[in-house]
Amino acid sequence: MRKSESATQEWTLATIPVGQPVVVVDVGSERSDLLLVHGVRPGARLVVETEAPFGGPRVVRLGRSRVAVDRRLATGVRVTPVIES
């Protein structure tokens, strides 16, 4: 049941490349409370800045704040890329 139901290529916070601006579509269900209070909410615009070694947390920039997000938790966050004009 963990598998993604859609066959189409879907981006998550865990897979987007560093530096790619994205908009959050859905934060998933697992411990979403932790993400919500840090502003990782549907509609929020963010960019992955760095990632910790050994598959550690990804450091996300949201406006002026930086939030480290556990990689496993990040797989549940669906995002869509922002095309810069």
Add this chain to the structure above:
Amino acid sequence: MTSLPSVSGSLSHCSPIELASSTTHEPVAAADRLPVVALVGRPNVGKSTFVARVTGRYEEAANVPGTTVGTLRRTVEVGGREAVLVDLPGSHSMTDQSDGLPAFWQLLLDARPDAVLAVVDAGDLAMHLPLVLACRDLGLPIVVAANLADEAEAHGIGLDVGRLSQLLAAPVHRTVGRRGVGVQAALADAIRLARRGMGSSHADDARPMTPVPPYPPALVRSVGAVAARLRAGERPADLPADLLAGVEAGTVRPIAAATLAAAERLEPERWVIAARWAAEVETREEIRQTRADRLGRIVTSPRLGLPLFVVATLGALWLTMTVGTRLAEILSTAWTGLVSPGLTTLVETVIPVPVVSSTVLWALDSGLLSMLAVGIPFVLTFYVVIAALEDSGYLASTAVLSDRVFNALGLPGRAAIPLLAATGCNVPAIYATRVLHSRRERLLASFLVSLTPCSASSAVIVAALVPYTGMGTALAAFGVVALVAIVAGLGANAILPGRQSPLVLELPPLRLPIPRQVVAKAWHRFRSFVTTATPVMLGGSLVIGALYETGAIKPIELLLAPVSAGLLGLPPVAGIALALAVLRKELALQLLLVLAIAEYGEAARSLSSFLVPGQLFVFAVVTGLLVPCVATIGALAGEFGWRRALMVSGATLATALGSGGLLARLVGVA
């Protein structure tokens, strides 16, 4: 609350009638209590620095999210007006809850605030305004401090304070907590509102949410309806029991209960409003990257972050060891030269019975000396180092870097903080496990803390090995201790039911530590260490002294022989030295020598005369791992209760003896 000197003083001058008339005429100044201002803000917004500016106390502020653990109440005076300032732990939302504490709204409302001073990041309103809106929805008067204004401006972000004030219908002040800019004015404003609110206390139950927040009308109506039912004395069963209890007790106003019950529907709206308002009031030139931003990225990057982490950790330990050793030398020389002889004469004169006087001297002389030579120098130095790292914001980055490593042990990267502290002293490290969220994580971390050699046991490892077998063996002993701790941690993680909570951590910007704040914080923590550890140290020494001086130590030694000789391959004296190390860690070695000389004569002055290198190695490793000292067990009991404390201590003991026995067989001494 500490004191109400000026209020009670002025009361004594007026008659009851005057007092009564003055209260009716001027309801703003209810004379029987001071107005209460609650300080609210997200973690790391500089709230504690803010308080420090007002109260002149710098102790409990840290550039690490969630470091103000309890609620601090202080009487402050601004512009000749006194008020009680309640500093609440940093919080992201009303429903935030850390292990063992009530939800944030409960902490806030239990403080019975007359007004809220909400501290926000002037450069990141979209993130900070939701909490402000949530406070306002509780029906409390609010004042907003747009703090860190200097950092925001350095990034090219300005703020239309007037417009924000209009939108929020509340006073907004531009503040820079570090330099005290705007702090007094913001607080004075909050006290003014609080005094005004006190006169009409609870009368506002009659008004609707004022001013009407820009929430969708349907939501406002439904929240309003719940509030109206509560006001009418109804207790709707679909409301959480703790809210209803609060309404009944008078701590939670009906409108507050209604908005808290609707938190899940209100919160998304608050974030939308916050983003819209932030965009409206923030004036951005081009966004500038500051040096702190770039450095912040470097310290968490995989390529440079890790080597920097290693350098920083080793540097911190090296600094602690170097300065600590130096301080220890100075203090113990001063004690043995200046205090000890006089003290000995004094005690021997006052107590003429030799057994009793020697026992007392164990406590007063060698007990206090060990505090001076081990406890104080290493712990104090370590606190200063860690406080500086905390204030710089670097500690949060280390939590991110080490997250993956700690995950294997069932812990988030934040666990690095208590474990680093444990190398100084286990007692404050147990308290430091409060940075972890769940009880499970705190227990696992406490177990690892108990297995971590503190400065006292490290000293024993070094002193037992370096002179006889060289530096390399000592390093190997530390390596073995670390290995055992990791294996035991893996085992504990597998055994203990439950799962680890994933890391989501806001990274504070890197800042230059404020020396005064660093020193004050280190001193504050140090003081609580001294008051906890000293009585235990004295008591422990007294027990050891009594056992030794009365000869009661001999039967215990025989009792322990199967463990020391059979399991660990050590002579009986070593067994008792290890057992009594529970009372005083650093005494393990000293005691071993004293007992050995008593047993084998003067020739036993050198450890190598009665222990072969293999035995020394086993002795050193077991000392490093062994049961936490009594002070640590006390700290464990205070945090988790006696059952858990004994469980952790027992697990530590089993790990130490098990690995010691295995090691003894590997090196061929048993």
